[in-house]
Amino acid sequence: MISNASSSPESNSTAHDCDVLIVGGGPAGLSLSIALAQAGFSSIVLDQQPASALADPAGDGREIALTHPSVQMLSRLGSWQLLAAHERGRIREAHVHDGPVEKRAGMHLDALGSGLEHLGSIVPNAALRRTAFAVAKGCERVRILDEAKVLQVTTSRHDASVEFRRGEQPAQTLRAPLVVAADSRFSATRRQLGVGAQMTDFGRTVIVCRMRHEQPHLDIAHECFGYERTLAVLPLPDDPQSGQHLCSAVVTAGTAEANALMALSPEEFTASVQSQFDGRLGQMTLHGERHAYPLVAVYADRFAGHRFALLGDAAVGMHPVTAHGFNLGLASVARLTEALVRARDARQDIGSSATLQRYAPAHHRHAWPIFQGTNAVVRLFTDARPLPRLLRRIVLGGANRFPPVKAAIVQQLTGKLPRLSPPSPGVPHPHLPSQ
Structure with a gap:
């Protein structure tokens, strides 16, 4: 049993197996476990796949576009360095x-x-999974339970508990001050926690x-x-x-x-x-x-509550057209870790509603405009009627000729606000043939 030094004095810390239980061993859940370990928290990650599949995931065809802030975060976690050239x-x-x-x-x-x-940047999804597992497996404060079928997730005043079974073994229960759902956009954990989602x-x-x-x-x-x-x-x-x-x-x-x-x-x-x-x-x-x-596309009704938080696709599952999915997942890792660190440093309960309110509203303010904007783009650009087609031309033409719009998009991707320098009339783009 791993003792917990991060919860409040009144919580039953001696019954806790770790600081944070994470359901889902995908790149978001594993990245959270690494970030927490670097911040001094212990975690247990439960995933239903065998260790062999986690260590060497099969290619799934998906290539993940990463913003510069996301690459910087993966570098801090140590997984970026493990990617092959x-x-x-x-x-x-x-x-x-x-x-x-x-x-x-x-x-x-x-x-x-x-x-x-x-x-x-662009990286295969399987490579992100492989490298996240490799780093997490090497973290002293991270324990990974493979082939763990989660049966029930519950929360109470003092802790969160996860009941699970591995293979033919009897069911077991783990307890911690906080449980995090990171098990895909169709999260069974989210449902067990009583959180609905807009699909x-x-x-x-x-x-x-x-x-x-x-x-x-x-x-x-x-x-x-x-x-x-x-x-x-x-x-x-x-x-x-x-x-x-x-x-x-x-x-x-x-x-x-x-x-x-x-x-x-x-x-x-x-x-x-x-x-x-x-x-x-x-x-x-x-x-x-x-x-x-x-x-x-999925957007959870809540990102957190007493003793639980949602992470990655379990919180926001994006349409891939704007390539924001995993970038939002990494942003949620950073925000949740920061909220837990602040609570611990103030000697507050890391699983309390007050602590998690530092995470949920901030992530909502960041994710909601991107989610709605992406869905609007999808609807606009897949509608073949004459009026939407005309509107598309106006939107794209306006964005191309109005530097602040392009600057806002570039800032989202690079983390830096570019200097605005509108193109001179009649001068073609340096990398494009004249239209």
């Missing part, structure tokens, strides 16, 4: 296209004026895969809104074995069309993507498997 890609520019890619590039974003060379089912499916291509991508990400189907092309480092150029293709379509795309042969699917991207990267070939995921 070919797992650390960068996004120098982002181009947003309204309609077919060959007709119009509606908005261009770059890091010019911010003092940085690129907008952000937006877009009725669409996202297909993700890697593709080889002839022409270099120049570290430019493209988002191509094709009304019925959206295509994102994300730059990846070259294949470390063959040296061939690689990108991530993200196709979003109605569920019926997505099923049809998944049923295509690799050659037919590749031809479809290459055609929608107007052959800009030359000949393309599928590299690996395609993966399909239903698109459901």
Whole structure:
């Protein structure tokens, strides 16, 4: 049993197994355990997967775009340093296209004026999971329980408890001053804690895969809104074995069309993507498997209560179009850790409602505008009616010509407010062909 020195004197600390119980061993939950350990807290992470899957996760096709503040945080946690060179890609520019890619590039974003060379980074989701597990496993104050099926999560005046079973062993119960739900956007822990969530089912499916291509991508990400189907092309480092150029293709379509795309042969699917991207990267070939995921955005009714907090996708599960999901998860790690440190330093109960109110409202103020803005973008750019199409052109054209709008987006990605320098009339963007 791990004694707890962080809870208030009146709590029954001798019955506590650690400071914080974390349900969910994904990158958000594991990152929290590392951050807590660095701050002097002990934690136990429960995950239903076996240790082998946590240590070496299978590729799932997802590539995670990271802002500069997120990279800085991963560096502080120690997981960024464990990534291989070919797992650390960068996004120098982002181009947003309204309609077919060959007709119009509606908005261009770059890091010019911010003092940085690129907008952000891109890392495979499996690599983020692997490195987070490796660091957490090496932390003295972190205990990871694999193959742990959580049966019940409850809270009381003095503690939170998690009942679980591992394999054929009898059910066991752990207690701590605080429990954190970090078990996905469809969190069973959130439901057991009595917290509802606003769920937006877009009725669409996202297909993700890697593709080889002839022409270099120049570290430019493209988002191509094709009304019925959206295509994102994300730059990846070259294949470390063959040296061939690689990108991530993200196709979003109605569920019926997505099923049809998944049923295509690799050659037919590749031809479809290459055609929608107007052959800009030359000949393309599928590299690996395609993966399909239903698109459901989630926003919890509360992020915290007495003895519990929600983290990562359990709090906010984003639509991937604006690439804010894991970045918000890391932001919630930082805010929750800070709130617990402040409570401990003031000799206050780390699981009390008062303590957790330092976390929940701040994270809500940060996440809510991004969540609503992302959903609004999705609705606007997937509506093929004439009026929304006209509005899209106005929005993209206005953003491209109004420097403060682009500066606000760049600041969100880089953590720095760029110096505004509107382009001179008639001078093309330095990295783009004249339209």
